[in-house]
Amino acid sequence: MRFDIAPLSASASSLLLLLLSQVSQAYILPQHGGVPAPDLVARAAPAANSTLITCLKPLGSKVLQRSTSDFEKNRYAFDLRYTYKPEIIVMASSAADIQTAVKCAKAANVPVAPRSGGHSFEGYSIGGQDGSLLLDLAGLNSVVVNEKMTPVRAKVGSGIRLGPLYLALFNQGGWTLNAGTCPSVGVGGHTLGGGFGLLSRKYGLLIDRLVEAELVNADGNLITVSATQNSDLFYALRGAGGGSFGVVTSFTFLPIKPAAKATSFTYDWDISKAAKVLRAYVNFQSTASRDVGVEMNVGADGLMMYGIYQGTKAEQGKALDSFLKEAGTPSSKDIREGRHIDGQLRFAYIYNDPKDIKALGLTGSYKPGDSRYTKGKSLVYPSALKDSTIALLAKWGSKTPAGGTASYIIVDLWGAAVQETSVDATSFVHRNAHTVFEFVSEWDENPDVKPGKPDCTACLKWMNDMYAEFLTDFKANYGPVRAYQNYIDKEIPNWEDAYYGSAFTRLKSIKSSVDPGNVFRFPQSIPLK
Template sequence: MRFDTLSLSASAALLFLSSQFTQAYVIPPHAIHAPGLVARQEPLASAVNSTFIACLKPLGSKVLQRQTSGFEKNRYAFDLRYTYDPEVVVMAASAADVQVAVKCAKASNVPVAPRSGGHSFEGYSIGGQDGSLVLDLAGLNSVTVTGSGNTAEAKVGSGVRLGPLYLALFNQGGWTLNGGTCPSVGVGGHTLGGGFGLLSRKYGLLIDSLLEIEVINADGNLVKASKTQNQDLFYALRGAGGGSYGVVTSFTYRPIKPADKATSFTYDWPLSQASTVLKAYVDFQASASRDIGVEMNVAPDGLEMYGIYQGTKANQATAMASFLKAAGKPKSSDVREGRYIDGQLRFAYIYNDPKDINALGLTGSYKPGDSRYTKGKSLVYPSALKTSTINLLKKWAAMNPSGGTANYIIVDLWGGAVQDHSADETSFIHRDAHTVFEFVSEWDENPNAKPGKPDCAACLKWMNDMYAEFLTDFKANYGPVRGYQNYIDKEMPNWQDAYYGSAITRLKQIKKSVDPGNIFRFPQSIPLQ
């Protein structure tokens, strides 16, 4: 799945605005949640709350009820396994729309589910349960860069997706941000859960680039959170903010100017060399230049190391030399010098036009490169991998469950600038991460897949049996189990501790302060107590 999470675009061009000091892009809403008309499977036990619907009336046609046109095609998010039944879907076009919707939800005690990109591994962007108000934020889609140099700021609507975001930032002066690779992931959940990407070893997580967040609170008021305003809320939102504390309407980041020349690369080895390659890869973390951002994909067809180096091809060769010597000669490699955005496009896996950076806008014939049927899990390793863990990677990656279209384990090298921030600066506790595993199983790679297809039983058995062995190994060698909340998993054991550790006490206190009625709730939201 090659992304860091929490979806197809409409056919419209980017609208470019310019002035002496400001350039802005308005990115069109996306239609990833439009797989086709599918009948509701299980009606709610209670009738639609007429008071609630009447309260939403000022939003007009932006309110989609079950009997209205557009409800079914906007009901679903990216992962079509989940067919939760929202009470209504509101297609918000402004912060004011969000305010109205939240006030109505509070008055009727309807849980609020913000949807930025809709990539939640557990369907939480459509509530994770029946009866939620889904607030689709695709209409909050502007990207505006102001200032220059070290004082530049990028204000980004919470409905923007990573591909269009990178394209807009590039077109406004060659900027970028230190986020993930999957172009259809929404900036909202991705940022609020931490936000790791190929620039993170040099610039930290996406939350480390945040200057200010605008959020609609449980009373329906727009408030700002930063290091100088609502500091507790700012702390909570940076790592634990995905739908638990309010609806974010915009982020203001410190954008990044990447190197003039960047080198993207892939190296491939057969799975038979996994032990040697993975040992070299793990050892490389301690000495690797921060200019290197890299991941390792371990799958039945072998190992692929891919990443981007901030510099020329010649300097990349020098920076990678020690690793390649230890790993052994790859069976194939592909090293390309270009602009940083060329590397972003390459690892976005956009197939309709892989040479034109405008493909990052997700317009036209874009189709997601990953299956719409997915199960994911994670583990966060605080130290170099033991031999037993490397052996498990090789063992389980070699298996190919019947009925699956892809199964793999992504091993991200962390460290570097991620560790430059103290563990208590934000609610993101995994600052000491050495490597992070994303376990993925996919089935039905049809880009026009319909929702509600039966699960791949063999795929889920592979996932569950594998994860059980990794958990046993983790507890024996690495301490308390830790997982990455952007790969959220409802089956994660002791999830509050795994995702938030000792920060959970403070997070509950902040939750009780800002949302005492628990309007922003889903199965793994921060609880009141």
Template sequence: MSSSYILPNAIPAPGLVARADSPFITCLKPLGAKVLQRNTSGFEKNRYAFDLRYTYYPEVVVMAASAADVQVAVKCAKASNVPVAPRSGGHSYEGYSIGGEDGSLVLDLTGLNSVAVTGGSGGSGSDPRAKVGSGIRLGPLYLALFNQGGWSLNAGTCPSVGIGGHTLGGGFGLLSRKYGLLIDSLLEIELVNADGDLITVGPYDNPDLFYALKGAGGGSYGVVTSFTFKPVKPSAKATSFTYDWPISQASKVFKAYSDYQATASRDVGVELNIGADGLEMYGIFQGTKSAQAAALAPFLNAAGAPSGSDVREGRHIDGQLRFAYIYGDPTDINALNLTGPYKPGDSHYTKGKSLVYPSALKSSTIDLLKKWGGMTPKGATASYIIVDLWGGAVQDIPENSTAFIHRNAHTVFEFISEWDENPDAKPGKPDCVDCLKWMDDMYAAFLADFKSYGPVRGYQNYIDKEIPNWQDAYYGSAITRLKKIKGTVDPGNLFRFPQSIPLK
């Protein structure tokens, strides 16, 4: 046993803990109170990510406040061969935001949360650019962009998701059919590499790395400190909507939904959920209420009359707030800041899986949606399947131009089970056994059915350690190039976790 380590005293953590006088901790001393060790104040509070199922013990947590802080931390980690786990929003379904195992250096990036929009006011050279700190969450980001000129981004709905992992895994949301994935709005990245250098990554600076980061960049190649996006300007009038149907209509609704994908307006951003209470379709249309009615008429005529609906004309940000499911005043857009009493409505105990469908849904798949979506596992507070309608602008980018291989996706399924809906949930509670059994049994049935569509494909932002052949499922033939880039920029494999891009 190395003399640099002692067993922990104050906290009953597994493994070994670096001594205060070890080379690793000594190296981190310039960061002062930003370094949280296992036996220091603040460590327990800050070592957890969003999903409280995972209670891994990092070696240290660094609460970075600048790119310079990140550089110091990365250099120290490299010198001591401690794996680095960047944490933006911390929503990894497998706990990879805290390393996916004990002993990582967790770089908490929430202090890097600035948002600055420049340009876009007309005239020569005024193309808009939004420079965004890599630790900001989607809710505060949407509010800041709106307040700086009515801008937005083609990103997801959950307000507590961090911009970092969401972007680097592709970034799908309710504006994607109109503007593409979030990586398609990405102009430039600032990143701390394995040597601790702050570099610029873009189409002309480090283009191979830019390719890799756009779809396979979550924690495998470096620590992103900022993104520069081309922001989008939503329609002056946007119409948010929900429609509901009973389970008994599921077959007809899903058939209509699947057929609708080929002709749906790009102004339609929509998801369809099925759970034990029935089906709910929700989305935002870029236009007036009357235009929304015309755009959705082909689908609604084929699906059959809904049992309920709620259609509201307003601003795009009103729709973003509506589907953020934040506890608090449902009309106050400042709730997107997630301060005060406002908290996201998602459970902190959850398991997710995914499948990416390349073509219209077959009747056998629709039958499975109806069968499994209607079940309620014992102990679950929510168990459901989300079917996202892809297509539109997502398909405009050639598949081989980025590491994101799912360009031609027809629909993407997200399978979710949640337990303990308490927004103040405590970490480390036992798993819901029946919830996980429902998930495993259901997923096995969908995998068997998926064979008729081709090789298994999954959406990397819904990371799942149990998906068959994960390298192929997430990255397909791009994995060969991704490994080569990994070997060039991180030959020591400093940025590693159980499903990081490997060297070989």
């Protein structure tokens, strides 16, 4: 995904491709070689589900049936690798619409696929399979800050994207949230999978600011979920809630008032400096101020460390001094003092008006500033990186697969406030994370690219060969494999344990209790007991 404002250095052009790093996996949310993916192969279209269509009639024009232009226009999510064909699409604009849709889907035995931002790495925001009821939540996009409450609360519709959310919070009193950077990611899946961003070392994950949610359950009832109401569901939603337990219609967060001055920054090094820079970066995790929110991109055109510091430019320099002394002089740097929202805009890669914060609203001529063809994977490291792991970062980050527009590894520094919530308090088990890697390969960055193109064979080979080496190294040095569920991957071994660890048994029990008919299901949904 994209990250800075033109003109860009070579490293910055790679950083432009980063923003799936905070990506939500849509609402909920196998290599195919050089031929179309299996879901693209011609097949006989099943007859429309007449029971479902009849049941949905009260929703009128919000129901989009197959073989219509509106259906095709709204069928696809962000990643155009996936062309799964929903049974029907419902363009919801209220909780009542969602209740009707869920009741009808349950009666017709059709799985429900909620879509907020649609950024699932595996196409789960359009079902991950043919024949789902695609429930588009873009119409649930309200943001209301209540400053009369103590503490202040922000009620947010589950279909809003992060860019418009940041803009609305800013306009209602200068507030923000500790969420990710990509402006087109939906708040739904991003929250329900944990929600890491550049404020997380100071304020924790986004789920740690969540105090309440409204949810349509498997019976189509609208219920409130919090620490005191439906507390088991509240546990499950915070880390494993993406598409398995119900459809969230709104979130209530404790918003954050950022520092009056915030300093955004980028530092670049040649890839030949990787070992030294990455060792300094890893060492920095234990001593860095919580006011430092930072990530490192490792790619063939170099290393870029970027982030936002909650304070002035002078204070930022002091906060990063120890790291820079150990890492060595960067080849270039770009440090800008302003407001926190200016940093959010800078790292959102919005090109229609890169100096106007209103661009975060994603209106007008906005198009996603990143590739629409992507494969991603992840690993969660519980301790400081070994030399063998740093060597792998340098080795694979320097390789460029033919046919790709960008292949890179993002290394996030976690720790600090993320660790302050007990591992048993939520279903997000990666509280001990020291660093989290996101592995990404992308191809075709044309914003007008069409869906269903053949995969980039070399890109997927780069990903598979690289990830195999990292897995071997991980198992030898760090214990059971752990990965971040917001970077969902169908091919990861033992995904149940990798994503949910010790929480998985309880999650299955909650699933069996609240959705015994498995209404909310997709290839990696929480199963029944």
